[in-house]
Amino acid sequence: MTAPVAPRGNWFTRGGWWFFVHVLSLGVLTVVPYAHAATVTRRxxxxxxxxxxxxxxxxxxVLVSVAPRDVTGRTTGAPNAIAALIFFVLLVGGLVGLIVLRTQVYGGTRAPSRPDGSDPAVSRALAARRRRTEARRLVTDDPLLARELRIGRPDLPRDYDDGGLVDLNTAPAPAIADLCGLDPAQAGRIVQARQAAGRFASVEDVFSWTELPVDTWDRIRDRGVTL
Incomplete structure (x- = not known):
């Protein structure tokens, strides 16, 4: 089965114009949207x-053209009845079919995005990454201020948004597990290691003092700081 077309453009360009063609022509030109869909998907x-x-x-x-007419000029007879049925099917059934067809072609209604076209989730993640970079700069340049702002301490009340950092030297195991994507046992090893070491001089010390799986290292580097 062919995948829906990538959702680009707005509602009108992504099949919305089909409904205008259908309604304004009273179903007579409904074949145009259907032909367009077939051209796009090639199904x-x-x-x-x-x-x-x-x-x-x-x-x-054809039926409207050949149907007999009465004295008032109105079409009558079997051809007219069949034409009326076809007209109803084209008008009502065609509309329902376009709704289904648009979902198949364009994937239905997409989630609203930012004016620049970026995905909201991606934008939030990138903004959080920028906040973590700024918070790390404070940790390096002004550790006293970093402690006052409680950078890396999501378990404590604070006003500063550090983008999701966790202090591997002071934060409790549940906070480390949550922010670094670790299981409780792995976070517990970090707490035990820092107690044995006194404190970690850097995030890299964590990997020397603990036996954590290598696939957790990048997550810890991304979220961990040492104050």
Whole structure:
């Protein structure tokens, strides 16, 4: 099955215009959105549906043209009844079909994004990373201020947002486990090691004093500080 098209543009360009074509033409030009969807996805099923909608539209036009008319000029008879049924199917069924088709082609409604097009989750993660970089600079340049701001101590009340750092020298094991993505036993090893060492001079000391899996090192480097 072909994956939906990557969600680019706004609602109108991502299939929204289909509904305008359908409603404004009263279903007569519904074949246009269906043909467009088949062109975008290149799926056989969509091409078959577009061909069926086109055939139904042509049949409707033919039946309206050949239907007998009464003295007032209104179409009557069996061709008119069949044409009316086809018109209803194109108008109502075509609309329902477009709703389903748009989901298949464009993946439905996407989550709102920032004006610059970036994903909100990515933007939040990058902003937190910048805050961690700034907080680390304070730890290095002004450790007294860093302690006053309680950088790396998410377990204590504070106003400063350090982006999610944890002080490996003073924070309790649950905070270390939460921020560094460790299990309680691994965080407990860090606390035991710092008690034995007195304090860690750097984050790298943690790996010398403990036997932590290598795949945890980057997470600890990303979130850990030593005050």
């Amino acid at each position: 056989r099923a969509h091409a078959v549906v577009a061909a069926a909608v086109g055939a139904a539209t042509v049949l409707w036009i």
